[in-house]
Amino acid sequence: MDQNPATSTASGSKRTVYALGATTLLFFGLAVLFLGDLWGHSPARQQIPLVDKSFLEQTPWRRTYSDLVRAKEDLSDFDCYGCHEKKKPPVLRFDANNILIVPEEHKDIVMGHGSHNRNNLCYNCHNEANLETFQVRDGREIKFADSTQLCGSCHGPNYRDWEAGAHGRINGYWNTALGQARKLDCANCHNPHSPRIPTRVPAPGPHALRVPVAAPHESATTH
Amino acid sequence: MPLPDNPPPPAPPPGGSLDRRSFLRSTAAFAGLSALAASLSPLRELSDYTSTEQFMQKYYKEMTPDDMKKVLQRITNEVEHQYGIRPHVRDLKPMDGVEFVYALNLTRCIGCRKCVHACVAENNQSRSPEIQYIRVLKMPHGSMDVEKGNHTYDDKEVPDKGFFYMPIQCQQCKNPPCVKVCPVNATWQEKDGITVIDYDWCIGCRYCEAACPYWARRFNFTKPSIPADRINPEMSYLGNRPRKQGVMEKCHFCIQRTRAGRYPACLEVCPVGARKFGNILDPNSEVSYILREKRVFIQLKEEMGTSPRFFYYFDK
Numbered sequence: 001m002d003q004n005p006a007t008s009t010a011s012g013s014k015r016t017v018y019a020l021g022a023t024t025l026l027f028f029g030l031a032v033l034f035l036g037d038l039w040g041h042s043p044a045r046q047q048i049p050l051v052d053k054s055f056l057e058q059t060p061w062r063r064t065y066s067d068l069v070r071a072k073e074d075l076s077d078f079d080c081y082g083c084h085e086k087k088k089p090p091v092l093r094f095d096a097n098n099i100l101i102v103p104e105e106h107k108d109i110v111m112g113h114g115s116h117n118r119n120n121l122c123y124n125c126h127n128e129a130n131l132e133t134f135q136v137r138d139g140r141e142i143k144f145a146d147s148t149q150l151c152g153s154c155h156g157p158n159y160r161d162w163e164a165g166a167h168g169r170i171n172g173y174w175n176t177a178l179g180q181a182r183k184l185d186c187a188n189c190h191n192p193h194s195p196r197i198p199t200r201v202p203a204p205g206p207h208a209l210r211v212p213v214a215a216p217h218e219s220a221t222t223h
Numbered sequence: 224m225p226l227p228d229n230p231p232p233p234a235p236p237p238g239g240s241l242d243r244r245s246f247l248r249s250t251a252a253f254a255g256l257s258a259l260a261a262s263l264s265p266l267r268e269l270s271d272y273t274s275t276e277q278f279m280q281k282y283y284k285e286m287t288p289d290d291m292k293k294v295l296q297r298i299t300n301e302v303e304h305q306y307g308i309r310p311h312v313r314d315l316k317p318m319d320g321v322e323f324v325y326a327l328n329l330t331r332c333i334g335c336r337k338c339v340h341a342c343v344a345e346n347n348q349s350r351s352p353e354i355q356y357i358r359v360l361k362m363p364h365g366s367m368d369v370e371k372g373n374h375t376y377d378d379k380e381v382p383d384k385g386f387f388y389m390p391i392q393c394q395q396c397k398n399p400p401c402v403k404v405c406p407v408n409a410t411w412q413e414k415d416g417i418t419v420i421d422y423d424w425c426i427g428c429r430y431c432e433a434a435c436p437y438w439a440r441r442f443n444f445t446k447p448s449i450p451a452d453r454i455n456p457e458m459s460y461l462g463n464r465p466r467k468q469g470v471m472e473k474c475h476f477c478i479q480r481t482r483a484g485r486y487p488a489c490l491e492v493c494p495v496g497a498r499k500f501g502n503i504l505d506p507n508s509e510v511s512y513i514l515r516e517k518r519v520f521i522q523l524k525e526e527m528g529t530s531p532r533f534f535y536y537f538d539k
Contacts, residue, residue: 020247027254034261048351050450051340058341058491158538165509166328166517167538169496171486174508175318178484189495197495199380203336206375207353 048207055203058171060188065144067188078144080131089128092121112194125150125192151186162186273467274301282408283421283461291460294423298464305465306451314460315482317415323476323532324416324503324510325487327390329520330538331497334359334381334388338489338498342392345477345488346463347455349447356441356474357392357489367520392489393418393439393474394523394531401431401440410471416532417476419461427469436527440473476500503532510534 033039068075076082083105084090093101100120102109113119127135134142136153152159161167162183169189173179189197276297281290295312302310339357348354360372364385372389382388399418402410409424410431432440446468458464459479466472477487481500490498501508513519519536522529 017244017247020251024247024251024254027251027258031254031257031261034258034264048353050350050453051343055337055340056344056492061494161517161538164512164516165501166499166513167496169493170509171491173484174481174486174501175484184496197333199382200333200335200494202334202376202378202381203340205336205377206339206355206358208375 046207051203060169060184062188062191064147064185064187066185069145078132084131089123089131092123094120110191110194112196113192147187147192148185151190151192277423280423282424295460298458298460302454302458302465306449306454308451308454308456310454310456310458310464312458312460312464313479315462315478317413317417317482320504321502322416322504323395323481324501324514325395325476325533326499326510326513326517326519327533327535328497328499328538329387329389329535331495332359332388332390333495333497334361334376334383334386335494337492337494338390341488341492342474342477344453345455345480346475347447347449347458347465348441348472349443349445349449349466350453351448352445354441354443354447354472356439356472357390358438360389360391361386362389369523389535390489391437391439391523392533393435393476394437394529394533395474395476397530397532398528400434400436400527400529404430404434406430413461415482417478417481418473419475419478420471420473421461422464422466422470422472425470427471429471431471436524436529437531440471442471443468 065075065078068078090103093103095101098120099117100111100122102111111117111120123135125134127133127141129135130141132144134144134147134150136142136150138153142150148159148162152162158167165183168186169184170181171184172181174181186192274297276293280286280294286294291314295314298312299310302308302312336359339355339359342348342356343350343354346356348356358374360369360374361376361383362369362372364387369389369391376383395416395418397412397416399412402412402418405411406428407424407426409426410418410420412418427442429442432442443466447466449465454465455463457479459482462475462478477485477489481487486500487498490500499509499513501510503510503514505511513536514534517536517538519534522531522534
């Protein structure tokens, strides 16, 4: 570089000039890059679709008799003697395997209460003497609106938990001094004829940051 | 420019034309200044979310009711400016004689993830990128080892046979490691047991995120984006008011609801009633009953000594 080193100071000055020139160019280049944004933007984030509002729904999936009464809606489904005759309990029919045949008129009913087909008789719960009520094994008659008592007559532990608030849904206020709590009935969640809660489609899982969906254990560490 | 004072400068060229040195000097100065200006330009975007009032704001615990009123007014205006919705921002204080406890029934949970999204909707979390306080782990039967859990399961239908589901969110520890590591006291435990974050005080160092054994804290890496029609206008200072980029957030038991006496959003949306919440100091509350009567899997990662206020229990 120093082809003509006259004095050491002269060569130092030359080097300074070079260094400054280089720095200047560097700064200039950087300025152009910054202002022109020549590095380009970082890759756009993949827009995550909004979740379907049905997943935010709080209303229970079933409506009980009491709900219909409260909402002053059509109760004709509970008007048994619109079709049946009074004092003439419908006769239950069974097939060769001793399984109850659900009549055409009630074919929306799926019998699935209890395993091994043990709870196979309508009159285990319905009252044959008055179809518009239920009956408990000890002979008590129970109104449609009090169906939880009917459920509780067999499902003791769950009924006890439900009463204490440990089983089932309660919405509203935990502090009842500030507002009302609404405890849902058994039939708000369980279909009495087949009480097991059906499977359902889950809401979408978490999207990993910037990474397309990867194997579960890998994406688990990126969020 | 610290140019060394070197041997005789060359004679100034006649006619005042530019010599090499002063040309280089002025060019360097110009380029340097433009580079500085360009590199500072991201600051222009900062004005979106850091106002002078916020910068000068006092520490939460030192604020007088008057100060708080002003702060709430500022937040109201900011939210209205940004989303076009006039929110109802409050600063709810803990109630006397109340300590919140959460209980979750592992026998009942079906892994539908409704709680995750109800929480996002209630607490104004960023939708894209996504911030979720609750993770639902799908775990094989016969193990409580969270390492075996998978939270990105993508089943057509839940619950899946042979698995149970374990939602995990902030455990509101009695002995919270996240609070201990915060260098600026931007997070602390309130009297009713909720560990809160002051989003205006947080410096975004993420120590708390590292300290939390439950992976419960979330960081806003980018500016949160929430569609205006999904904003929940019922807000609280320590709760669900919109956050900004660079701060931590986490589950706060829906402070804007629970301190007003209501149940948290994740509980209300649960279709199977697996979630239970209440005041442990009230012997008649559901959670008191559960801790007294049910088979409670005491606390998650009990050996960490964090003593969570979040309990998992079983029916059978």
